[in-house]
Amino acid sequence: MRPGTDRVAVDDKGAAAEHRREPRVTIGTGRQQRVAQVARLVGLLRHTGRRLGSGPVPDRPADRHGAIVAPTTLRGVAGLEIERRQRLSADEVAQVTRLVDEVTEADGVRPLSEHVMLHLRYGGDTPARNLLGWLDSDNGRALAGYAHLDVTDPVDGASAELAVAPGLRRAGFGRQLVGALLAETDGRLRLWAHGEQPAAAALAGSMGFARDRILWQLRRSLYAPLPAPELPPEVTVRTFVVGQDEERWAVVNNRAFAGHPDQGHWTVEDVRQREREPWFDPAGFFLAERRSGPDVQLVGFHWTKVHGADDGHGHQPIGEVYVVGVDPSAQGQGLGPALTLVGLRHLRSRGLSSVLLYVDDTNTGAIKVYERLGFTRWDVDVSYRRN
Numbered sequence: 187m188r189p190g191t192d193r194v195a196v197d198d199k200g201a202a203a204e205h206r207r208e209p210r211v212t213i214g215t216g217r218q219q220r221v222a223q224v225a226r227l228v229g230l231l232r233h234t235g236r237r238l239g240s241g242p243v244p245d246r247p248a249d250r251h252g253a254i255v256a257p258t259t260l261r262g263v264a265g266l267e268i269e270r271r272q273r274l275s276a277d278e279v280a281q282v283t284r285l286v287d288e289v290t291e292a293d294g295v296r297p298l299s300e301h302v303m304l305h306l307r308y309g310g311d312t313p314a315r316n317l318l319g320w321l322d323s324d325n326g327r328a329l330a331g332y333a334h335l336d337v338t339d340p341v342d343g344a345s346a347e348l349a350v351a352p353g354l355r356r357a358g359f360g361r362q363l364v365g366a367l368l369a370e371t372d373g374r375l376r377l378w379a380h381g382e383q384p385a386a387a388a389l390a391g392s393m394g395f396a397r398d399r400i401l402w403q404l405r406r407s408l409y410a411p412l413p414a415p416e417l418p419p420e421v422t423v424r425t426f427v428v429g430q431d432e433e434r435w436a437v438v439n440n441r442a443f444a445g446h447p448d449q450g451h452w453t454v455e456d457v458r459q460r461e462r463e464p465w466f467d468p469a470g471f472f473l474a475e476r477r478s479g480p481d482v483q484l485v486g487f488h489w490t491k492v493h494g495a496d497d498g499h500g501h502q503p504i505g506e507v508y509v510v511g512v513d514p515s516a517q518g519q520g521l522g523p524a525l526t527l528v529g530l531r532h533l534r535s536r537g538l539s540s541v542l543l544y545v546d547d548t549n550t551g552a553i554k555v556y557e558r559l560g561f562t563r564w565d566v567d568v569s570y571r572r573n
């Protein structure tokens with residue numbers, strides 16, 4: 187799944203404004219200076235007609251789907267007007283894309299994941315929400331910030347990515363966007379930052395988020411050769427049966443991930459929630475069983491996932507090694523790599539060209555296994571969590 191997972195246990199795993207009112211700004215130090223700087227930028231907007239993060243700025247779009255969240259006032263400078271939308275118009279997508287490009291240029295790293303960018307352009311998971319942070323000037327509105335909220339994971343809770351235009355930082359707009367995100371959730375929220383960004387860490391820390399984890403995303407082409415899996419003779423592999431395997435799977439999963447913050451405490455209901463997701467496919471969920479006489483013991487599993495297989499994603503589907511686990515009693519026998527290969531071959535048989543996975547940077551054992559299987563580092567994500 188999208189960041190939030192280290193599913194691997196292998197072997198040892200805010201101005202502007204027509205500013206309808208001139209902002210009352212006193213030039214001072216610290217925050218006041220920054221607010222004044224923003225006010226100057228607003229003036230710049232008025233004089234040059236330049237629109238931040240935008241091509242032509244449309245009037246308020248007639249096709250709005252979301253409500254307008256009341257703007258807050260920040261020490262004399264109006265805050266962002268935040269619109270909450272499920273789908274964006276083509277103009278809005280162009281403005282968000284421009285904002286993302288400006289941020290990428292300024293920070294050296296793109297603030298949104300590829301997955302979010304694709305969903306932005308083509309649509310994606312229906313419950314996903316877009317928050318657009320607007321500033322008003324005489325010339326129209328300018329997009330000062332954007333946040334994408336993903337609420338598709340009922341277990342780990344909502345997760346979000348956000349960015350503020352480089353010239354408008356330290357004016358409280360990031361804080362305002364995060365506040366609006368929180369208002370959309372049950373109080374739990376994960377913020378994802380791409381790359382190690384000090385501003386992201388400072389914003390998250392100042393709002394009570396704790397650094398949660400660093401995830402590497404690894405990828406591998408499915409056109410590159412895939413060796414045949416080598417399983418011990420007493421071990422057979424079958425696919426998961428809904429209504430039958432939930433409990434035993436959860437037991438082995440929790441044993442494999444004992445001590446892991448997210449993955450080590452799954453319940454049957456956690457599994458059932460996933461079963462209700464459109465992407466769930468038992469044909470891509472493999473269980474390894476060891477037979478000894480009449481006894482059959484579940485010793486490992488590989489749960490795969492396909493991103494973007496359903497309509498509306500508009501991007502090439504990509505496979506994911508969703509979670510691989512081996513029971514502690516069976517670790518060290520090559521089951522992890524063998525099960526990984528079983529899943530990769532399944533994903534290849536579905537016509538997919540590549541596969542991704544997320545792994546905690548501390549999970550050196552699993553990283554080694556994946557590198558041996560041809561995975562290489564693609565991206566790094568840092569998550570901050572508030573419960």
Ligand SMILES: CC(C)(COP(=O)(O)OP(=O)(O)OC[C@H]1O[C@@H](n2cnc3c(N)ncnc32)[C@H](O)[C@@H]1OP(=O)(O)O)[C@@H](O)C(=O)NCCC(=O)NCCS
Pocket residue numbers: 200217289293297347348349350351354355356357358359360361362377378379380383384385386387388389390392570
């Ligand atoms: C992170 C980001 C969204 C912050 O936006 P912002 O509008 O500048 O943030 P705010 O003005 O609301 O800052 C709120 C607090 O965060 C902290 N902060 C934000 N940026 C900071 C920086 N560069 N240095 C130190 N502290 C910072 C401060 O505590 C600040 O409060 P203060 O100004 O009263 O001291 C912006 O830098 C950005 O778009 N970065 C690239 C994308 C990104 O990293 N997204 C992930 C966010 S978790």
